[in-house]
Amino acid sequence: MTLHRPLAAAAVLLALAAPAFAAGDAARGAESFKNDCAACHTVVQGGPNRVGPNLFGVLGAKAGEGRGGFHFSPAMARSGLTWDEATLIRYLQAPRRVVPGTTMSFQGVDDAAEAADIVAYLATMK
């Protein structure tokens, strides 16, 4: 029994960490993206920039760079962020807290689970 202790502890740790990194559900994410993001962002390859930039392949990309010459705010361009999963999940919940001064006026999705779903969806678009 004692042998399993570390494993159990690891499982607990994993469970605790899960909310932040849980693999989101891409299908639900697609639905959320349609409701919350599509007004300002296209996501298909070669899609046009709108109020926000095209997001094709954004997962893993550097923030505020490229995107077909999109005019990023100085705040975004200088943020130094890379859009890994964790950063995106934080950003989508409170854009202006993660990148103060960003011109993305979206106030944030409801919770981390929804953000994770959207990120899972974005991960499929590359």
Add this chain to the structure above:
Amino acid sequence: MQKPYVPRLAIAAMLALGVGWSQQARAIPAFSRQTQEPCTSCHIGAFGPELTGRGRTFKLLGYTEQAGDGPSWWEHFSGMVLGSFTHTAAGTPQAKPSAHSGANDNFALDQASLFYGGRIYDHIGAFIQLTEDGINRRFHVDNVDIRYARQQDVLGVDTILGISANNNPGVADPYHTLPAWGQPFVASALAPSPIAGAILNGGLAGQVYGASAYARVGGMVYAEAGIYNSLSRDVAHYGGLDPNALQLANPATFWRVALQQETNRRLFEVGAFAMNAALRQPGSGADRFLDWGMDASFQFLGNRTHMFTGYGRWLHEDQTLNGTFGGGNSANLRDHLSELRGNLSYWYQQTYGVTGGIFRTTGSADAILYQASPVGGSVAGRPNTQGYMAELDWVPFGKPDSYLSPWANLKLGLQYTAFSRFNGAGQNYDGFGRNASNNNTLYLFAWVAF
């Protein structure tokens, strides 16, 4: 001419209830061309003016957000036409609703408007409407809202700060509880209108110029304060405005505060507001009006398939009629009015809408201010009016993949307004045998924006 105040109140009431539509109509494809967003992004039911959270933010940011380098200058212009058919339960041969209409069953071109909408420069944007009023055959400056706005962190709190130059207290508000943007969003201008309405209920709309400063702090508090004055008669004349409009004796002040809790899917709001205005009267002294009230809203947008909204407003007006009373045109120096209004709406797939609402106006008895006269008068000398309204709407376009988006949009509506009490009574309220229910109105409208 002998009783100058009564027609003026009637004008205020007309502005408030009958002609209220003239301040409402705004769903403009110019915004959609600027942002490349469909109407549904900013509007509940895919048609203005009812705003979603995204729409409120776009408005508070001064209509400036744009896709890429924005549209060509001419794409900032939009047009809108509203046509209708009005049937009242009993016609009004004694008092035709307008100089160009019949006693009942009137088809009308209610209004045709030209808009400029959108960004002018970095943080400056505008919403400007010029309207041909088809009822009174008048081309005039309608809504004007020119803004400068910034989104900034203030002491670590995300804040939108702005100023708005506009021509109607409450028009800068992002909610749908104040009269300027309240339901019904359109109403017949050819149906009998109650004898009295509070000044804030459209009495100054378009007849004043002013500025307000506003802030939305942390997405939780919205506050606005403004000051307004009357246009000089010359300016009003060139603007095509009503020469008989109410004239402020000195600048009017307006403020509102709201607490809100909003996410991308819902809104809860409770607020308070007030306006202080003094109206010039011929002869002795000005009439003073203190309007104040409370409001509340909710919106559930969910995944946009089923959407519910509810809005309520209570508005009280204390009147001190120095001029009117001094001139012998009211029985009391002090009168008051209270208005209560509540509406619930449901939208399915942003295409089919149903709305129900109740309204009630009560006020002091004043046998001189409110007198018997056919259709528009009150034999009881009271402004008390109450009833309900129901509306069905159909908005076939305006969705992301709609035909003609972002070039045109259409709303067809069927609205019914029923009165259980009108100008103080249910039966023979005007002293000429007319009952409140004779004013029940069916209003069919087609509203096109391009």
